[in-house]
Amino acid sequence: MLALLAAPTGDIASAEDALSDAFERALQRWPQDGVPGNAEAWILTVARNRLRDLWKSSAYRLTRPLPDDHDPVEASDEPAEIPDRRLELMLVCAHPAIAPDARTPLMLQTVLGVDAAAIAGAFAVAPATMAQRLVRAKKRVRDARIPFVLPERADLADRLPGVLEAVYGAYAIDWQSTPQGAVLDSLSTEALHLALILAELLPDEPEVLGLAALLSLCEARRDARHDADGRFVPLDAQDAARWDRAVIECGERMLTRAHGFSSPGRFQYEAAIQSAHCARPVDRAALRRLHRALVRIAPTLGAVVALAALDGEIDGPRAGLRSLDAIDDPAVTRFQPAWVTRAHLLSRAGRTDDAVRAYRRAIELTPQAEVASYLRRTLDGLT
Template identity: 55%
Template structure:
C-alpha cells in the first residue's frame, strides 16, 4: 500500500472508531432507518478508501463521509423502489441538508451531554425499543462491536443475535422511533440500559487486548462521564468505580495472560485504586440496599486490597457474590460465584452450582474455565483437561488460549489445581 493509501486507511479507521455512532445517528434521524444509515455509511467508507488515496484526505473527513452517505440515501429514496414510501419522500422534501441536520440534532441536546457517544446511548435506550435488545443495539450501532462478539458476551448463537438486531432496527424504522437525545428528566429511566452498554463495552474489550485496551479506556471514560453528568445516581458512580478498579490491575497489551491470583499487586496502579475507591464511596447510600454494580465494584475493591499487603478475604467475596446473584443472576455472575465458592468452601460445592446453570453455559467460555479448575482440584485430570480445552476453543484472545491450553496439559500431569483464571465480566 502506498503512503497516501496508508494515511487514508488510518484516517478512515479513526473516523470509524470515533465518529461511527454519531454519523449513523445523523443519517438515521429523518426516518429512524438504522439499516439504511449503516448501509450508506459503509458505502461512504468504501468510496473513501478508493478516493482519498488519489485525491487526498479531506480537511473534514467526517463531514465528507456524511455528505456521501446522505447523497446515497437521497438516491435510494428517490429511486423507483422507494417512491411509494411517503415517509421517506417527506424526509427528502423537508430539505434538511447535512449541516442543517447536524445543527438541528445538536440543538435538541438541551443538557449538552459532554460525550456524543454517551448522548447516542441515551437515544438508543428509548422506551419504544424492546428492553432485551437495547444494550446489544447500543453495542453495535454506537460502540461499534459486531454481532458475533455481542453474541459471545450474551451467550447466544451469533445468528440469533444478528436477527434480533435486524428486527430491532426495522421496528425503529417502521414505528418512527424518534432519534432524539432525551432531556435530563428522562435520563434516569433510560440509565440502566446505558450502564449495561458501557459495562458490555468494557467486558468485550477484555477479549481484545491490544486495541481492547483503548476500548476499555473509552468505556471507563463513558462511565465516569455518566456519573458526573447525573450527579447523584449511585449505580452510575458504582460502574465508574468498578471499571476504574478493574483497570488498576489491567495487564499491559501483548503480554502473557495471568489469572488474578498469579498477578503481582506491586504492579497495580495505586492511583486508579484510590480513584475507584473514591467513586465507590460516592455510590454508597445509607439505609439503601446496594445495586448490582455497587456489589461488583465492592468485589473488585476486595481484590485490590491485596495491593496494600493483605491477602484475599474469601469470606467477603463469598458474601458479596451471594448477594450479587440474588439481585442480578446473570450467567457471568453465577459462574464467578461458583468459582469463588469452589475456592473458598469446596470444589464439589462450586461444581454443583455450575451444573445448575442454564444450557447457555455451553457457549460461555468462563463456565468451562471455572469447571476445569474445580475438576482439577478434585483430581479429575482428564475431565479438567477437556474443560480447559473447551474454554480455550471459545476464547478469542490468543494469550488466554495459550494459558488455558497449558492448563489442559498440566491437568493431565502432577500440577493440576493451580489458581483459576479470573472470571470475565459479562456484557
C-alpha cells in the same frame, strides 16, 4: 456521526449506508487529494449529501415519507466540530417501542460497532436470527419516529438499565476477544469512554457510577493480564505494580460516590468486588460477602460460579464442588469458567483424573488462545 445522520428521519439503515459510502469515497480520494483539515466534517457532509439525494428520490418518498418538521437545509450544514451524540442514539435503541430482546444488540451494533456475528455469539443465537432481529429493530426506530433526544427523567429511568447493559456487554465481548496488545481504539476503551460520559451526564445515578467504577477498575489491570512474553496471567498472580493506579483511584472515587446514595445495585456490587481484588492481600471473606449480595439481586451464572469458587477457597475444595454441583442451570455444562473452577477444585481435592478431564473440557470452551495456553500449561503440570 451516525446519530446525527439518522436523527432527522430515524432511518438508521439509510444513515449507515450513507456513512459507509462516505468512508469509501474518502478511501478513494484522500490518497490523491490529501486528508482534509476537518476530516470528520468532510465525511459527514458527503454522507449528508448522499442522504439528501436519497430523500429527493420518488421511491424513498413513497416508501418512507419524511417527517413534517424535516428541514432539508439542516442536511447541508457543515459543523466545525462533530458533537458526541452516541448517548442519544443509545437511548433511542432502548426505547420501549423496540423489542426487549433487540435493544442491547441494536446498541452494540449501531453505537459501538460490534459485529453482528459477535453479538449473535454473545447472545447464543444464530447469526441469521440476530441479523433479522437487528433489521426489524432499525425499521421500528424509523417507523415509530423515535426522537433522537435525551428523554425526560421518568422515561430515562426505564431506558437506562438497557443502556448500562449494552455498555457492559460491549466491554465484556471485547475483554474476551481482544488479542494481547490490541488496546488502542479497542471496544473496551470505547465502552469505558461511554460509561464515563454517562457518569458525567448522570452524576446522581448510583448504578451509572457503579458501571463506570467497574469498568475503570477492570481496565486499570489490562496490561498486567500478560507477562513480558505475552503469556496470560490470572488475576491473583498479577504484578500489582503494573496496574494503573490513577485509573484505579478514579474507579474508587466513583464507587465511593455511588455508595453514598445508599441504593446498592448489580454494577455497584460488581465494582466493589473488583475493588476488593485490587487490595493486596485480598480479603476472601469480604469478597464472599460481596458475591453473596450480588447473587441475591443478580444471580447470573458467572456470579454463582464465582461464589462457588470462593466457597472452595474458604471452606475447602469439597465444599466448593458441592456449591458448583448445586447450580441449577443447564447452561453450566457449556460455561467455560465453571469447568475451570471445577478443574481447580478437583485438583486441590486430589482427584487428578477428574481434574484432567475438566481442564480438557475447559480448554475446548476457551476462545482466547493465550488463556487456552495457560490452561494447557496447568494441565501439563498435572500429567
